[in-house]
Amino acid sequence: MLASLEGAVISAILVLTAMGLSIVFGVMRVVNVAHGEFFMLGAVLAWVVTTTLGGHPVFGFVAALIVVPVLVGCIAAGADRLILKRVNYDPDRTIVATIGMLYIIQQATLMTYGPEARPVEAPFNTRLSLPWFEFGDEGFQMIWPWGLSITSYKLFVIFAAIAVLIALWIVLTRTKIGLIMRATQQDSDTAQAFGVPVGKVYSWVFGLGAGLAALGAVLVVPIQQAHYLMGGDPLLLAFIVVIIGGLGSLPGTVIAALLIGMSDGIISVFFSPTLAKIIATFLVAMVLVFRPQGLLGRAPS
Amino acid sequence: MTLHIAVLVVLLGLFFVLPAYHVGAFSRIMVLAIYAMGYNLLFGYTGLLSLGHAMFFAAGMYGFGLTVNLFGFSVAPAFLTGIIAAAALALIVGYLALRTAGVAFMIVTLMFAQTVYLVILYFGEYTRGDEGFVVQQAQRSFAGIDLTGETERYFAALILFAICFLAVAKLVQMPFGKRLVAIRENEERARMLGYDAAKLKLHALIISGAVSGIAGATYGLLFGYVGASFSTVQYSIFPLLWVLLGGAGTTIGPLIGVIFMFYLIDISSGYTDAYLLIAGVALVLLTLFAPLGLVGTLRKRAFPWLP
Structure with missing residues (x-):
């Protein structure tokens, strides 16, 4: 029960990160290898914002929550304009270019922020214990066991992720922005012919994808410290999620994120962490070999 | 062919001209250039972008190092084991990964390489994981020659480089090489002309993996160190960088790319710890301005006869 709540927190962060990767791939057909670095940038900037503002942690955190994703989104959109647009979104060359971006962002952070891991204080952090139902001597009763508790902050992360997902879903399916994005995704040439500014849409989408990763990172820094190499694991996990869910399929991404986040804890109960990683990595490669469209994706027509 | 001989003569001459540090x-x-040539065969000639070549380099390296360390093999059979290990791994990976293409191929090779890296860590008892192990000096002599000296090492590297260099140059001139280029340019058309594209790609991957394995085994032999860091993603990206920099699909491009990148990092690491920043900037600038690389651009602009 507790493992599954911790798993839900992991899933919540993962779903935001993977969603960013998935949207970018879905709309632009770009595999963004630098995605993990946008995540890292979000965490580092969250530290910068909260320490410069000082004051009460809630104030700094809320400011970071608003400012950082926008900032990272702008950086990503700028990178899109400056680099990806110029290589015409050619699949091979964008991969190479985003690998280059990965090193630039990571090493630039190392030069400015330094190699230390730094914590961000959680805005609120009370321990809540959870009820547990049990059949005792007096029939069905509710007890409050000592070990079963979660901090209020972690609960907040879960609900925040759900709220963002719902907002994202509404934007994608109910608004004109979503319509434009879906039109670009289906056929960018036709969309262009109908007056959709495809270039601008691409920049916005790339910024949105990076912003989602940064948002996930801002949420995670009170739990996990900000470090310049922290982008590697989220990138790999987000890749795994997006592949299993089906490249570009948003509902698939959500389900896969839940699956991976929840099973992460469970697999590591049975195997050593390295063996668990080996199995997971190999299985994902196999999924891609035999079902390139992912578990829930549709085969390309 | 004359040009290739000339390159080798220059490399031979450099030994007598350069100060000791640069000889080393x-x-x-030259060892890394062998790796780059192996990569170039798949990426430059066949058009398959792999992000997992470090697994073949590591297979060669561990195939050599582990047989020497655990079973006391002498240099020749251990070296051969390294090459066979790399080729066998390439056969398995190729059989599976070549079912996919494009982006999926990159990710699948990346995942396989990551699996290999984790497997090396998992068997840390034998491989010593990230820390790696040293191949003793006594175990690194071949035909009575101790390969740990600076001079012997240079000539051993030169000879192995020359063999691979000339073999690859010959290979891409042969009908086999031309067929690989045909697949790179238009796989559909190559298949229509009756070539078995799937089989050719598998052969290209096996040869490419074997050459990368030679590089790995040579590295272990000449520098006496075997470690898991050589199987990380970074070592899969380096050959891509070298080949792109030098010129994909050219025979001397890989060597030029390695020389350029080696000295770029060598010089910049004197100023900053964040030397990988240079690698990143180089990658981005290359994709933007010189997608053909140094030799490729020269060939297009001025010297169409360059191989």
């Missing part, structure tokens, strides 16, 4: 650097450069 060039031994390393």
